[in-house]
Amino acid sequence: MEAVDFSVFEDVSKEVPFERLDAIVEAAVADEGVIVELIDLLELLYADDPYAKELFSPAYLPYVLTAVGLRSSGEHRQEIVDTLLAELMERSWVEDEGMGDYLENCLRHFSVNEYAGLIFGAMEIEEEYLVKEEGIVLWSLLDRVHVEGTEENQRKMCELAMEAIRRALEERGESNGEWAGYRLAEMRHAEALPILRSLLEKMRSDATTLYDNISANGIAECIDILERKQEPYPPREVPPLRAMAENERELYEEWYRKNAEEKRQRVWENQEMKARVEGQVLDKAGEYPQRAEPIRADEKIGRNEPCPCGSGKKYKKCCGG
Numbered sequence: 001m002e003a004v005d006f007s008v009f010e011d012v013s014k015e016v017p018f019e020r021l022d023a024i025v026e027a028a029v030a031d032e033g034v035i036v037e038l039i040d041l042l043e044l045l046y047a048d049d050p051y052a053k054e055l056f057s058p059a060y061l062p063y064v065l066t067a068v069g070l071r072s073s074g075e076h077r078q079e080i081v082d083t084l085l086a087e088l089m090e091r092s093w094v095e096d097e098g099m100g101d102y103l104e105n106c107l108r109h110f111s112v113n114e115y116a117g118l119i120f121g122a123m124e125i126e127e128e129y130l131v132k133e134e135g136i137v138l139w140s141l142l143d144r145v146h147v148e149g150t151e152e153n154q155r156k157m158c159e160l161a162m163e164a165i166r167r168a169l170e171e172r173g174e175s176n177g178e179w180a181g182y183r184l185a186e187m188r189h190a191e192a193l194p195i196l197r198s199l200l201e202k203m204r205s206d207a208t209t210l211y212d213n214i215s216a217n218g219i220a221e222c223i224d225i226l227e228r229k230q231e232p233y234p235p236r237e238v239p240p241l242r243a244m245a246e247n248e249r250e251l252y253e254e255w256y257r258k259n260a261e262e263k264r265q266r267v268w269e270n271q272e273m274k275a276r277v278e279g280q281v282l283d284k285a286g287e288y289p290q291r292a293e294p295i296r297a298d299e300k301i302g303r304n305e306p307c308p309c310g311s312g313k314k315y316k317k318c319c320g321g
Contacts, residue, residue: 008024060245065083081114116156119141119142136179145186155228165196166181169195183228190226
């Protein structure tokens with residue numbers, strides 16, 4: 001089998017036809033070694049190295065991995081789901097919402113039962129995923145458990161959601177009580193009504209910002225759904241995979257242009273500072289001008305030396321008098 005050309009991921013400025021991406025998908029489905037290379041490439045792309053994004057474009061790689069996963073089965077499919085979820089949790093969703101949203105939508109093409117257990121395990125181990133802002137995207141990914149989740153996953157979600165609300169009630173400043181409340185409302189978990197009412201009362205008494213009031217209104221809506229048995233919001237629709245990839249490419253191009261401009265600005269500022277120290281002025285192109293030769297004065301003539309005019313007199317008695 002011929003080696004797979006991964007250069008398609010290296011240059012964001014080039015329009016990549018989906019035929020080339022489909023060829024990589026076909027190769028990966030047929031050869032597990034290609035899947036391993038794709039996963040390694042994704043881990044490199046989302047490494048902590050701040051320059052990793054300048055080496056590879058992230059616009060199409062999650063798309064390719066998702067397409068491979070959907071056509072695979074068993075171990076390879078689960079490995080890809082694990083990788084996408086791990087990269088999503090490793091990223092700062094708050095700081096890089098665009099890429100976090102892209103990875104989240106990629107995961108939504110799989111069944112919620114394929115990743116719910118991993119999310120529950122992360123929430124049990126790491127408090128930040130259960131009650132803090134880092135876990136918002138994980139609670140969002142669980143919005144289909146009430147529709148297609150197994151009985152075990154539904155039970156587990158209710159337990160963790162109740163725990164998140166208890167933490168929010170005990171400690172001010174936790175941000176996931178609203179998200180956990182929605183998951184309980186979707187499950188028609190009537191046992192949550194007393195604690196949700198207590199949380200709402202606390203949130204309204206402690207509210208100091210507009211965001212606090214919005215969160216309190218979200219809890220009030222959850223209570224209303226449970227009391228009146230209204231229909232909660234349906235699970236959000238996932239855009240087609242190719243449309244997602246095209247949109248992410250546009251977002252990445254915008255980021256790339258902005259980042260390149262910021263780098264040019266930093267280079268200019270550094271050069272300008274150096275020029276000031278050296279007493280130079282940069283030209284319009286940000287280049288150093290050639291250093292001019294110093295202007296030296298003519299050699300000084302002593303007063304008692306012969307005058308250079310050729311009169312034979314001393315300089316002080318002639319032209320220097």
